[in-house]
Amino acid sequence: SDEEVVFKESHGKLYYLRYKIEGTEQYIVVATTRPETILGDTALCVNPNDPRYASLPSDARVIVPLVGRSIPVIRDEYVDIEFGTGALKVTPAHDVNDYMLGEKYNLETIDIFNDDGTVNDKVGMYVGQDRFDVRRQIEKDLDAAGLLEKTEDYTNNVGYSERTGVAIEPKLSMQWFLSMQELAEPATKAVMEDAIRFVPEKYKNTYRHWMENIKDWCISRQLWWGQRIPAYYLPKGGYVVAETAEEALEKARAKTGDATLQASDLRQDDDVLDTWFSSWLWPISVFDGILHPHNPEIEYYYPTNDLVTGPDIIFFWVARMIMAGYEYRHEKPFGNVYFTGIVRDKIGRKMSKQLGNSPDPLDLIAQYGADGMRVAMLMSSSAGNDVMFDEALCEQGRNFGNKIWNAYRLVNGWQVDEKLAQNEVNAAAVEWFRNIMRRNITELEADFRSYRISEAFKRLYKLFWDDFSGWYLELVKPAYQCPIDAETLARTKEFFDELLRLLHPFMPFVTEELWQHLAPRREDETIMLAQQPAAGEAADEQLLARFELVQEVITAVRNIRKQRNIPQKEALRLEVMADENYPAEYAPVLVKMLNLSEVKCVTEKDDTAAAFIVKTTRYFVPMEGRIDVEAERAKLQHDLEYYEGFLASVMKKLSNERFVQSAPEKVVANERAKQADAEAKIVALREQLAALTK
Numbered sequence: 001s002d003e004e005v006v007f008k009e010s011h012g013k014l015y016y017l018r019y020k021i022e023g024t025e026q027y028i029v030v031a032t033t034r035p036e037t038i039l040g041d042t043a044l045c046v047n048p049n050d051p052r053y054a055s056l057p058s059d060a061r062v063i064v065p066l067v068g069r070s071i072p073v074i075r076d077e078y079v080d081i082e083f084g085t086g087a088l089k090v091t092p093a094h095d096v097n098d099y100m101l102g103e104k105y106n107l108e109t110i111d112i113f114n115d116d117g118t119v120n121d122k123v124g125m126y127v128g129q130d131r132f133d134v135r136r137q138i139e140k141d142l143d144a145a146g147l148l149e150k151t152e153d154y155t156n157n158v159g160y161s162e163r164t165g166v167a168i169e170p171k172l173s174m175q176w177f178l179s180m181q182e183l184a185e186p187a188t189k190a191v192m193e194d195a196i197r198f199v200p201e202k203y204k205n206t207y208r209h210w211m212e213n214i215k216d217w218c219i220s221r222q223l224w225w226g227q228r229i230p231a232y233y234l235p236k237g238g239y240v241v242a243e244t245a246e247e248a249l250e251k252a253r254a255k256t257g258d259a260t261l262q263a264s265d266l267r268q269d270d271d272v273l274d275t276w277f278s279s280w281l282w283p284i285s286v287f288d289g290i291l292h293p294h295n296p297e298i299e300y301y302y303p304t305n306d307l308v309t310g311p312d313i314i315f316f317w318v319a320r321m322i323m324a325g326y327e328y329r330h331e332k333p334f335g336n337v338y339f340t341g342i343v344r345d346k347i348g349r350k351m352s353k354q355l356g357n358s359p360d361p362l363d364l365i366a367q368y369g370a371d372g373m374r375v376a377m378l379m380s381s382s383a384g385n386d387v388m389f390d391e392a393l394c395e396q397g398r399n400f401g402n403k404i405w406n407a408y409r410l411v412n413g414w415q416v417d418e419k420l421a422q423n424e425v426n427a428a429a430v431e432w433f434r435n436i437m438r439r440n441i442t443e444l445e446a447d448f449r450s451y452r453i454s455e456a457f458k459r460l461y462k463l464f465w466d467d468f469s470g471w472y473l474e475l476v477k478p479a480y481q482c483p484i485d486a487e488t489l490a491r492t493k494e495f496f497d498e499l500l501r502l503l504h505p506f507m508p509f510v511t512e513e514l515w516q517h518l519a520p521r522r523e524d525e526t527i528m529l530a531q532q533p534a535a536g537e538a539a540d541e542q543l544l545a546r547f548e549l550v551q552e553v554i555t556a557v558r559n560i561r562k563q564r565n566i567p568q569k570e571a572l573r574l575e576v577m578a579d580e581n582y583p584a585e586y587a588p589v590l591v592k593m594l595n596l597s598e599v600k601c602v603t604e605k606d607d608t609a610a611a612f613i614v615k616t617t618r619y620f621v622p623m624e625g626r627i628d629v630e631a632e633r634a635k636l637q638h639d640l641e642y643y644e645g646f647l648a649s650v651m652k653k654l655s656n657e658r659f660v661q662s663a664p665e666k667v668v669a670n671e672r673a674k675q676a677d678a679e680a681k682i683v684a685l686r687e688q689l690a691a692l693t694k
Helices: 033-041 094-104 129-142 181-191 203-212 245-256 275-279 298-301 311-328 361-368 370-379 393-411 423-450 453-476 486-503 506-520 541-563 584-594 631-653 657-662 663-693
Strands: 005-021 029-031 043-046 062-063 071-076 087-090 149-159 197-199 231-233 240-241 304-309 334-339 572-577 598-603 610-614 615-622
Touching: 005 033, 005 087, 005 129, 029 033, 029 043, 029 087, 029 541, 033 129, 043 094, 043 572, 087 094, 129 149, 129 298, 129 663, 149 657, 181 203, 181 311, 197 203, 231 245, 240 245, 240 361, 275 311, 304 311, 311 334, 361 370, 370 393, 370 453, 370 506, 393 486, 393 506, 423 486, 423 584, 453 584, 486 506, 541 572, 541 610, 541 615, 572 584, 584 598, 598 657, 610 663, 631 657, 631 663
Parallel strands: 043 071, 197 334, 304 334, 572 598
Antiparallel strands: 005 029, 005 062, 005 149, 043 087, 062 071, 231 240, 572 615, 610 615
């Protein structure tokens, strides 16, 4: 196949050969990279606009060097005046472009090669010799005969077999073709008008270019296996096409008028059909729509919703399935085509069996698990973008699987006290996570509608790792050797169940295993058939925004502990100058998560405390002799410089009248909120610095 020919830059020679003009002592010099093919020359071509050959008679002929064959000089604008000498030798049997010239000018076609690349006996020269041996020998023979003008070193692109690495030799052969122009028109229209949607959309242009420049499809292949071409050759020439040998015999008798013909008199074509010729019928044949075009299955399933495939077979398979759909069922085969990336190795080569650059998936599964491998692919690929495979991603996938498993072990190990009432921290945590789930499920649904599969998984990864494991489980986790209330445990298991169902399409094995253990199941129950969670009500964004303030406070206090080496078991006091951005309703959450003795609202700042600001609210952690004044001053100065720079960038935007007038109102309001927050932080930091300098 032309698609399996890889063109590589190759260093060779350009041979300038003398073609004597018949009846004169003059000659035309022709440059070629394959002098051995002169054995099959049947014309010499020049550009009619080339002044160098204007004096040549219209019926001029030349003599093929060494061969002695007289061939005509033809004129065609196909010849590049600037290349070589502006004269082209025409060898229809061994060059695609020469073949087209041969068809156009009705030239003789002489196939000089055997199938193994040796020269045949049609010309009577160099018989049985390999093509490259002939190339070396013919150079010497041409030079000895005075027919070699000169040679030059030359670099050009030569086609090599993708499978064997051998230079491809164009060779004429009898093949079966399918006319494509009429088939292509409705298939092109369907994609261009989005009756069939491509994701990513960029592949529409690639598809359009190929379809508008489509060539007839060579559907015959010289292989030992496949669907044999149903063509039967007649004893005296001609052929018939039939589904069976019996039908072929009947047609042959009718065509020849010879009633005595027997099946043994017919010869079926040895070629088989191109693999894609059966594959292009897949959306129809998979539902038995060829033999039974109106059976219940195909009436229900055709057209299907989505096709997931790689862009490297957009022409081999996708385009042809669309053509077959419109030709044989008069409608599209599917509604959407999602193109995945191509998996490549670290140096960018496509992974393939031929190159041997693909790791053994069984080895990877043994080391990282099948789910780990799936995560590796999902983490590194978005629609249409190639994946540079890195085994480290498999390790990340395995670690995520371990995270899910360990979260299950934690929850499953909690003891429940049926009499214990749900405390306010657990109630707040449940309500917060319920809203986080609603938000994420809504966003997931949008991701799926837009075919952002990789982004959907990354969203779930963060939801489980950060929000569920990092925050929610820490919030509701009972103290050491203490029980948990029944209400919180039930809600936690519900959340876990929903998370497993959301993750299942991405990580089917660990989720199925844990889902079976999370609650009693019937013998025939499987997570594969469980309903995907729905968002239901919209998330309470105000509640989530307030809880984000809590998370910032927790992070800030934990940073203070880390910077000052204060152990977690040592209780701290948190003071706050409350304003509208202080989430007072979550004070119990702060107490539990930060091991605080109390959260106290104050009206005066504590200059000796470790201070921080969340939005516009000022917080203080009394240090009582722990504070390093110089280190604290350096930190405050660093923070002040950061916020002054941040405020300058915000003010640059807001001082731009064009931005303020043309940007959406929400965007401008967001920038003004950033300005207010930064100004409040700068004022507070300056006050703290001033206090430490006294």
